[in-house]
Amino acid sequence: MRDKPIATPSRTREILRKYGLDAKKSLGQNFLMDVSVLNQMLDAGGIDDQTVVIEIGPGIGALTEQLVEVAKKVYAFEIDQRFIPVLEEELSDYSNLEVIHQDILTVELQEVIPEIKHHSGERIVVVANLPYYITTPIIMRLIASSIPFDCMVLMMQKEVAERMAAGPNTKAYGSLSIAVMNHCQQDIALIVPRTVFNPAPNVDSAVLCLTRRSEPLVKVDNEEAFQTFVKATFQHRRKTLWNNLMSVFGKDKTVKSKLSAILEQLGIDPKRRPESLTISEFGHLYEATSSLRDCSEKTN
Numbered sequence: 083m084r085d086k087p088i089a090t091p092s093r094t095r096e097i098l099r100k101y102g103l104d105a106k107k108s109l110g111q112n113f114l115m116d117v118s119v120l121n122q123m124l125d126a127g128g129i130d131d132q133t134v135v136i137e138i139g140p141g142i143g144a145l146t147e148q149l150v151e152v153a154k155k156v157y158a159f160e161i162d163q164r165f166i167p168v169l170e171e172e173l174s175d176y177s178n179l180e181v182i183h184q185d186i187l188t189v190e191l192q193e194v195i196p197e198i199k200h201h202s203g204e205r206i207v208v209v210a211n212l213p214y215y216i217t218t219p220i221i222m223r224l225i226a227s228s229i230p231f232d233c234m235v236l237m238m239q240k241e242v243a244e245r246m247a248a249g250p251n252t253k254a255y256g257s258l259s260i261a262v263m264n265h266c267q268q269d270i271a272l273i274v275p276r277t278v279f280n281p282a283p284n285v286d287s288a289v290l291c292l293t294r295r296s297e298p299l300v301k302v303d304n305e306e307a308f309q310t311f312v313k314a315t316f317q318h319r320r321k322t323l324w325n326n327l328m329s330v331f332g333k334d335k336t337v338k339s340k341l342s343a344i345l346e347q348l349g350i351d352p353k354r355r356p357e358s359l360t361i362s363e364f365g366h367l368y369e370a371t372s373s374l375r376d377c378s379e380k381t382n
């Protein structure tokens with residue numbers, strides 16, 4: 083590494099000037115200029131010389147530079163062509179870096195990364211200072227994939243990290259928390275002030291660590307349908323669970339009595355708010371109402 087890391091205000095300015103670059107807001111470009119934040123991210127992901135890293139959006143290489151210093155191998159996926167020569171030149175000393183000019187939302191990772199295609203127990207970690215505009219789709223895509231990652235260490239908007247990490251009976255808890263917690267254990271590792279980015283975004287950030295569970299907390303026949311059900315149940319947060327379920331299934335008399343019996347059998351008070359339900363209660367409710375869902379689908 084050179085005397086001064088890329089993740090400093092002076093090197094960031096120097097590189098942007100040298101290559102005639104500016105940050106594109108439409109691609110969520112905010113460059114990190116704080117090495118201690120990056121080191122905390124590496125620590126949170128337990129990155130060492132045995133770790134294979136998938137980096138999303140390397141930009142001008144602030145995080146990449148720290149990663150290649152310690153990781154076994156880094157695959158860095160960048161959508162913006164302008165950064166490819168920058169990364170290749172500024173990080174040319176590192177033979178363990180592969181820069182790939184592809185959209186992380188469409189690339190087939192198993193086709194590009196041999197350690198995934200022929201996985202033989204390597205520790206794979208996803209690390210990123212995420213482009214804000216696609217934070218949730220990226221995370222959902224990776225969670226739903228069969229990529230054998232151990233954990234993800236992801237910088238994102240603080241408010242989104244809080245929603246993803248939230249548990250029952252909190253304001254931030256919702257369908258996003260449930261979709262994430264079903265597959266990953268969630269921990270907010272650090273809060274990062276907006277001032278360490280160039281340009282500074284309008285909000286603070288947080289680093290969320292998602293550790294893949296060996297089994298989902300709730301096993302359902304159709305994950306997408308489960309998430310749609312949970313989302314619909316959270317539609318009116320201030321209303322009771324019962325009123326939300328009425329919106330989901332309709333107010334037909336037979337449906338009402340079936341629902342009432344289901345809730346009683348599950349020991350769930352219909353007067354509770356949706357945000358008080360645990361993921362396993364949502365799982366049971368989803369399974370128990372499958373016949374009602376089929377009916378309401380047929381009548382709709």
Ligand code: SAM
Pocket residue numbers: 109110111112113114138139140141142143144145146159160161162165184185186187210211212213214216
């Ligand atoms: N890692 C750098 C840092 O920490 O300074 C840059 C982070 S910046 C917040 C997000 C980066 O993601 C940008 O370089 C942007 O071009 C890239 N990006 C945006 N959308 C992308 C996509 N769909 N696939 C891959 N990279 C993307």
